[in-house]
Amino acid sequence: MTNAPIIPLTDNHQAGRRVDLSSGKYLKLWQGPQHPGITGNMSLELTVSGDEIVDLRTHVGYLHRGFEKLMERRTYIQNFPIVCRICVPEPDFNEYLYAATVEELAGIRVPERANWLRNLTLEMARLASFLQWIGGQTGAFGMGVIGQWGITHRDYVLDLFEELSGGRIYHMYIIPGGVRGELPEGFEERARAVLDKVENLLGDIERAMFHNAVFKDRAKGLGVIPREMIDSYGITGPNARAAGVARDVRKDQPYLLYDQLDFDVVTASGSDTYDRAWVRFQEIHQSLSLIRQMLTRMPKSGPIHTQLPNPLHWKIPAGQTYRRAECTRGEYGYYLVSDGSGYPRRVYVRGPSYTHAVALMESMAVGANIADVAGLMVSFHTYPPEIER
């Protein structure tokens, strides 16, 4: 990342911080934490003048569970069921990154087939997460039909996760040393059937959403992120790619088997809500293709787990590492420090939602219409649970 200068608050934004509520020209509104237009457990404090937002402040803390601190008091293996809970809709990236950092410090080699299975679950998680997001994005503009379609098809993917891991939301499938279980018999056929269903759905969604005049009216030109903000705000993922920045950890620093798989980094140039939606929509297509490639090319047999030391007395050599992966929202990272004991000295989780839901949202909402707050927030695709670790 370049050392781009921090962009100062816009004039509008600074004016927003100076509003005089007693003047009667402004109204203070709270959106969330319980509100259908908010994405998860956070709230937005809006100062509006008529329908225009002059200031927005974000408030998090409603879901703080202290995971990072908790992990310092638990053994490495005890932390494994905790990490997935950091991001509810897409927990698998936490499992993978935690396992990868532990394996790197402990010098553990993961069997090849386990890497294929890990990669498969990460793409399935991406697909499920995007299907949930598309429901949120259209729902925020009042198009509940696509929301229901998306959630229904996400459930088909969750059915596959349930078969694979026993859990629909928290899978706890990727563990240090490999994965927890083999693919069930007939899984590949059932997975392909689900992919076909999702592909059919995408055709309907494209016609109903992206060719819809009202959706275009609402989404085009809304929340345009200037390209110069990308680095200074630490914006990653589809939010950056919609601004024309072809940045994707899967290509830039390939992990697992992404260097052996065929996919493109989708970009756009408009950087508005419509383009962000379009980039994510294309990434759903990419995800379907990646899952199909993996189902075809994955070794049909082989070990899926490395023998670990006794987990109750497992000490990891002192050291530190940072591993990252590309989740649906952008760059997800885990920083792990070991002091050589049986407990991590420090675990730090870098979730993209922290940047996108707080700094970016506060900046981009100023000047927008209050009816667009929900649509704008969903267009940044944020999951507040990962802000509060």
Added chain:
Amino acid sequence: METSLVLKIAYAALSLFIAFNYGILLGATTYRIRARVQGRLGIRLYQPYLDIIKNNAKRTSISHGIMFYLGPIFRITGGVGTFLFIPMIYGSVVFSNFSFAGDVLLVLYFIFFGQLGMALGAGEGGHPYSAIGVSRGLAQMTAFEVPFTLAIIALAVQHNTLSITEIIAAQQGGILNWSLFTNPAATAAALIAFLGMNMGNPFSVVTAPQEIPIGPPVEYHSNYLGLLQTNRSIFNSAKLILFMNLFFGGATNLIVMIIKTFLIYMITVIIGVAFPRFRVEQSIRFFLVVPTLIGLVGLVIALW
């Protein structure tokens, strides 16, 4: 009291009872159709009855002043008032209601009366979401009134009358005599305004839950909400019967009325499931351009 007046009141009460139940079943059917499009089963047809009974059985201890109490009363007065001046079945003594020579103007007034009352009531509640919903609702209402009024004026000029019964009479004798065919522009303008009147997508921002307010109802609960739900059923039936009478040749019996009004209502349902919603200023811009121009064309056709 004269026997004929007593009978007229009894007939009107019967009409109101039918309209209320029809409105409720229509609403429930709509929910089910929407649900099927979304891939769900939807509610049972009797669910709205349970909702109304439950809400009317509740009481509140919150007071926001007299105007707050009167809001739903104004609303239901608007709904019932609208209905009572619209003949439900053409040529029927029982279902003619209180229609008279200038009833179009009175109905126009009643259609907007309820919303104004609600605005005053919800504004009294003091909740900022209500205020936003009210301002959005009134702004949008002002906008869709323009094409709707143009369409009504076009019909009045075309048929040289301000009586709904006479407008229906002018459309008898064949399907091609319906205003839909004699003045398609006025019909189109009115139907677009009807979408706004129903506050369904794409004109649902007034009561949009995601976009901050869910409108005035955010403050109305318990029996207030029960009244509003009752009104919604009656008002829906009234609007549909009015549109059927003005543009689709009216109905000579209850079955024809049900078929025609159901099909008219499906227009809003289909558009509602296929579109997201406009922001309020986008709605206003749309109403003041597209249907208004179409309404003006309708007026020209009528004058020609």
